[in-house]
Amino acid sequence: MEYFLTEEQKTIKSLARKIAEERVLPVRAELDEKEEFPWAIIRDLADADMFRVFVPEEYEGLGGGCLELCLVVEELSRVCGGVAATYAVNALGSYTLIEYGTEEQKKRYLPDIAAGKKLTAFAISEATAGSDASAIRMTAEKVEGGYRLNGTKQFITNAGEAELYTVIVLTDPSRGARGASAILVEKGTSGFTFGKEEKKMGIRASVTRELIFRNCLVPEENLIGREGMGFIQAMRLFDRSRPGIGAQAVGIAQGALEAAVDYAQQRIQFGQPIISLPVVQDMLAEMAIQVEAARALVYAAARTVDSGARKITEESAMAKVFASDVAMKVTTDAVQVCGGTGYMKDYPVEKMMRDAKITQIYEGANQILRNAIAVELRKRKARTE
Amino acid sequence: MNVVVCLKQVPGTTQVKIDPETNTLIRQGIENIINPFDTYAIEEGVRLRERFGGKVTAISMGPPQAETALKEAISLGADEGILLSDPAFAGADTWATSCTLFMALRKLEKYDLIICGRQTLDGDTGQVGPQLAEMLALPFIAYVSQIEEVADGEMRVRRMVEDGYEIMESSLPTVLTVVKEINTPRLPSLRGIARSKSASIPVWGVEELNADPDKVGLSGSFTRVVRIFSPQRVCRGEIFQGDVEDQVDCLISRLKDDGFL
Numbered sequence: 001m002e003y004f005l006t007e008e009q010k011t012i013k014s015l016a017r018k019i020a021e022e023r024v025l026p027v028r029a030e031l032d033e034k035e036e037f038p039w040a041i042i043r044d045l046a047d048a049d050m051f052r053v054f055v056p057e058e059y060e061g062l063g064g065g066c067l068e069l070c071l072v073v074e075e076l077s078r079v080c081g082g083v084a085a086t087y088a089v090n091a092l093g094s095y096t097l098i099e100y101g102t103e104e105q106k107k108r109y110l111p112d113i114a115a116g117k118k119l120t121a122f123a124i125s126e127a128t129a130g131s132d133a134s135a136i137r138m139t140a141e142k143v144e145g146g147y148r149l150n151g152t153k154q155f156i157t158n159a160g161e162a163e164l165y166t167v168i169v170l171t172d173p174s175r176g177a178r179g180a181s182a183i184l185v186e187k188g189t190s191g192f193t194f195g196k197e198e199k200k201m202g203i204r205a206s207v208t209r210e211l212i213f214r215n216c217l218v219p220e221e222n223l224i225g226r227e228g229m230g231f232i233q234a235m236r237l238f239d240r241s242r243p244g245i246g247a248q249a250v251g252i253a254q255g256a257l258e259a260a261v262d263y264a265q266q267r268i269q270f271g272q273p274i275i276s277l278p279v280v281q282d283m284l285a286e287m288a289i290q291v292e293a294a295r296a297l298v299y300a301a302a303r304t305v306d307s308g309a310r311k312i313t314e315e316s317a318m319a320k321v322f323a324s325d326v327a328m329k330v331t332t333d334a335v336q337v338c339g340g341t342g343y344m345k346d347y348p349v350e351k352m353m354r355d356a357k358i359t360q361i362y363e364g365a366n367q368i369l370r371n372a373i374a375v376e377l378r379k380r381k382a383r384t385e
Numbered sequence: 386m387n388v389v390v391c392l393k394q395v396p397g398t399t400q401v402k403i404d405p406e407t408n409t410l411i412r413q414g415i416e417n418i419i420n421p422f423d424t425y426a427i428e429e430g431v432r433l434r435e436r437f438g439g440k441v442t443a444i445s446m447g448p449p450q451a452e453t454a455l456k457e458a459i460s461l462g463a464d465e466g467i468l469l470s471d472p473a474f475a476g477a478d479t480w481a482t483s484c485t486l487f488m489a490l491r492k493l494e495k496y497d498l499i500i501c502g503r504q505t506l507d508g509d510t511g512q513v514g515p516q517l518a519e520m521l522a523l524p525f526i527a528y529v530s531q532i533e534e535v536a537d538g539e540m541r542v543r544r545m546v547e548d549g550y551e552i553m554e555s556s557l558p559t560v561l562t563v564v565k566e567i568n569t570p571r572l573p574s575l576r577g578i579a580r581s582k583s584a585s586i587p588v589w590g591v592e593e594l595n596a597d598p599d600k601v602g603l604s605g606s607f608t609r610v611v612r613i614f615s616p617q618r619v620c621r622g623e624i625f626q627g628d629v630e631d632q633v634d635c636l637i638s639r640l641k642d643d644g645f646l
């Protein structure tokens with residue numbers, strides 16, 4: 001399919017593929033097995049300027065948008081969804097700063113993020129606040145010299161490894177979500193520690209931990225934007241970042257499709273390669289259609305985000321929901337096509353099936369996002385009546 | 386520290402086939418790449434620049450399309466590239482190649498170090514590095530696996546030898562050939578690729594080098610290629626019969642008969 005990518009976008013995509021094939025592929029099974037954080041690959045991505053992609057040019061980035069980020073995430077995911085998550089979360093952890101940060105804050109942090117010297121993370125989820133992200137309880141009390149943070153964030157990607165955390169906290173608990181604010185916390189701040197490492201079904205090369213805050217004091221200038229804007233900032237962030245989850249899903253599905261085609265071509269049963277069997281052909285063709293449709297939707301949503309359009313909730317939710325459902329379906333079918341071999345850990349498709357699952361859950365479970373899309377449909381209907 | 390890296394563009398495979406009719410390499414469908422051994426030279430040059438400042442200049446003698454190899458070197462961190470290309474350079478053996486590189490280096494004023502790969506994938510001789518050093522009347526160290534120290538116009542390196550390594554010191558400028566153990570070459574970077582796309586690669590020919598036409602290309606070459614052919618593959622196995630001792634005796638007498646023992 002012709003997606004009319006610019007020369008620069010093609011370069012980004014092909015270099016990301018090269019890194020994925022040369023540096024990620026040889027170690028992906030081991031990273032998955034050992035649940036190891038992929039530091040060596042992070043270094044390679046940094047050397048190749050991949051962390052510059054999503055940072056504005058004024059801060060030593062390359063000034064790419066949502067689409068450029070999606071291209072990198074897709075190519076990394078084609079080989080390993082876990083490495084891709086580790087990379088992509090850096091954009092998630094930087095957007096709020098990029099969008100709402102002061103010149104001083106940006107100058108202070110973004111060049112190191114662009115160089116890949118500092119990894120970032122974003123934390124909204126808590127034990128009580130999953131799908132209902134507005135139910136956060138963590139507090140930031142205004143005190144002499146800044147904010148005192150108390151509470152625990154749950155399921156935070158890159159926790160422990162990242163240097164910089166954008167944390168959504170209640171600066172005014174009496175106002176609920178309207179009292180939420182985004183605050184930057186650096187690793188090493190006293191009173192800020194990490195909980196146990198979660199053991200996961202998939203994306204096991206990425207790390208997921210709790211952030212624990214006990215009377216953690218951060219200076220006032222770590223507030224991003226205004227007090228009370230945290231929840232809105234987070235929702236705007238997810239509108240922009242969801243196509244990235246879609247891209248992760250497309251990449252995983254693409255990898256599974258390729259593995260299934262390879263296998264079907266090599267596997268001889270009943271005296272012929274199984275790819276000659278109409279049922280297998282039918283499955284592979286359906287997988288290919290689904291992957292391409294998902295890719296087209298993800299790129300279109302990413303371009304909508306990059307167009308600067310204000311209302312993008314629907315488009316980005318559609319891309320995430322559709323692509324993640326495709327990834328689950330396609331990876332499951334890939335295991336089916338590969339039969340018993342596909343079920344074994346020596347073959348990559350079982351990992352892809354495990355990796356695909358998370359894309360239906362995080363950054364808004366697909367049910368929640370379908371709700372959101374339906375809400376928009378109803379609003380539009382109401383406006384025309 | 387100014388480093389010059391000499392590199393060659395080669396067919397990207399060791400499985401080159403020879404056309405039985407024309408006795409030339411079949412290049413169709415084979416991508417040209419930077420000689421893999423030279424990628425370690427580029428990486429080492431870039432690392433030295435990162436430590437000590439200065440610049441890395443990549444030079445290559447080859448046909449006009451070798452420009453892509455120099456651009457790739459820039460995407461891998463080299464600062465500039467110079468292509469030595471002229472129809473008169475065609476058919477050069479290692480001596481004429483070294484001569485051409487020598488003339489280019491004479492034209493480049495300031496450099497502290499010249500790094501070459503240990504050998505090329507296609508020619509496989511490993512001669513250009515040492516010949517170049519000889520022509521420049523510079524010290525030379527082959528098979529360098531580690532640069533241990535650079536200070537006060539001197540450098541201490543480790544070089545691989547068959548049964549271990551040697552530590553050698555040299556004054557600068559000096560010429561090194563490097564082995565793959567020396568580093569892991571980085572991948573290109575996005576900014577490097579952008580730089581390489583806009584970089585212009587000067588081309589130096591006979592005129593620019595002020596070269597004596599008899600010293601370059603085929604006319605400057607001592608080697609004459611008489612015939613290129615694929616060696617016939619003869620694989621004959623022989624299985625000795627009897628118990629182990631008989632078999633060992635048979636084997637030893639056969640090795641003696643064939644002059645191996």
Ligand SMILES: Cc1cc2nc3c(=O)[nH]c(=O)nc-3n(C[C@H](O)[C@H](O)[C@H](O)COP(=O)(O)OP(=O)(O)OC[C@H]3O[C@@H](n4cnc5c(N)ncnc54)[C@H](O)[C@@H]3O)c2cc1C
Binds near residue numbers: 122125130132156371
């Ligand atoms: C590996 C991993 C990494 C993560 N990384 C981060 C991170 O970096 N930062 C961060 O802040 N969070 C992160 N999260 C949290 C993630 O965003 C949440 O898990 C997600 O939002 C779902 O919340 P929950 O797990 O509490 O599920 P719940 O809210 O308990 O929902 C369970 C299920 O109930 C259904 N459901 C719930 N409410 C509704 C509703 N109103 N309508 C319809 N269906 C509903 C959905 O099907 C949902 O799947 C991560 C999670 C995981 C597993």
